[in-house]
Amino acid sequence: MAVDTDLRELAPAAFTHAVPALLEVYRAAMRPPPEQLPGRASVMHGHTLYPDFRCVVAVRDDHAVGFAYAFHGRDGQWWHDVVTEGMRTRGRRGQLRRYLSDPLEIAEVHVHPDAQNQGIGRRMLHRLCAGRPERTAVLSTRSGPSAARHLYRSCGFVEVLDPFSFPGSPSQPFSIMAARLPLTDPGPGRSRDRSPWWPWTG
Numbered sequence: 001m002a003v004d005t006d007l008r009e010l011a012p013a014a015f016t017h018a019v020p021a022l023l024e025v026y027r028a029a030m031r032p033p034p035e036q037l038p039g040r041a042s043v044m045h046g047h048t049l050y051p052d053f054r055c056v057v058a059v060r061d062d063h064a065v066g067f068a069y070a071f072h073g074r075d076g077q078w079w080h081d082v083v084t085e086g087m088r089t090r091g092r093r094g095q096l097r098r099y100l101s102d103p104l105e106i107a108e109v110h111v112h113p114d115a116q117n118q119g120i121g122r123r124m125l126h127r128l129c130a131g132r133p134e135r136t137a138v139l140s141t142r143s144g145p146s147a148a149r150h151l152y153r154s155c156g157f158v159e160v161l162d163p164f165s166f167p168g169s170p171s172q173p174f175s176i177m178a179a180r181l182p183l184t185d186p187g188p189g190r191s192r193d194r195s196p197w198w199p200w201t202g
Contacts, residue, residue, distance in 0.1 A: 073105035099178035
């Protein structure tokens with residue numbers, strides 16, 4: 001029997017309130033060193049100030065089991081500037097114009113291990129990108145085969161810079177991926193999409 005999961009959007013203020021609960025999803029999914037979590041929380045708070053911020057949360061029994069968020073990318077943002085310089089350095093100016101001139105930058109997509117392989121990540125990704133005015137969506141994911149990379153490819157993302165190392169993490173290669181919007185149709189799903197803005201209570 002399928003377990004019911006709702007997709008709901010959080011306004012920036014509600015997202016800020018929900019960061020501790022969302023960090024638990026991030027911790028379970030990514031297993032980062034505990035000392036990194038305060039820095040991650042600070043980054044997430046700061047992202048709410050970026051233009052056209054949008055967050056989608058997957059909720060089951062009033063608990064978050066997944067979340068994804070994005071915003072409009074532009075000069076002056078750390079990820080945008082680092083990736084832009086990396087593409088220029090590698091002579092990818094055509095792809096730079098094609099994919100980073102008007103991007104939706106997807107910062108995080110995470111699903112709790114107990115809720116993975118149920119289509120939740122795909123549904124969050126499509127909800128996040130639905131109706132956006134940007135021409136493209138861009139993101140970074142760890143290099144090498146992974147469920148996340150398979151998901152992004154199936155939604156129309158392609159590698160535009162791989163491998164790529166961010167400052168401060170030279171030993172951890174990433175793949176920069178991009179897709180034209182709208183994304184490839186996700187097909188039928190089992191979760192219900194609720195009202196656009198959800199005041200976090202859990």
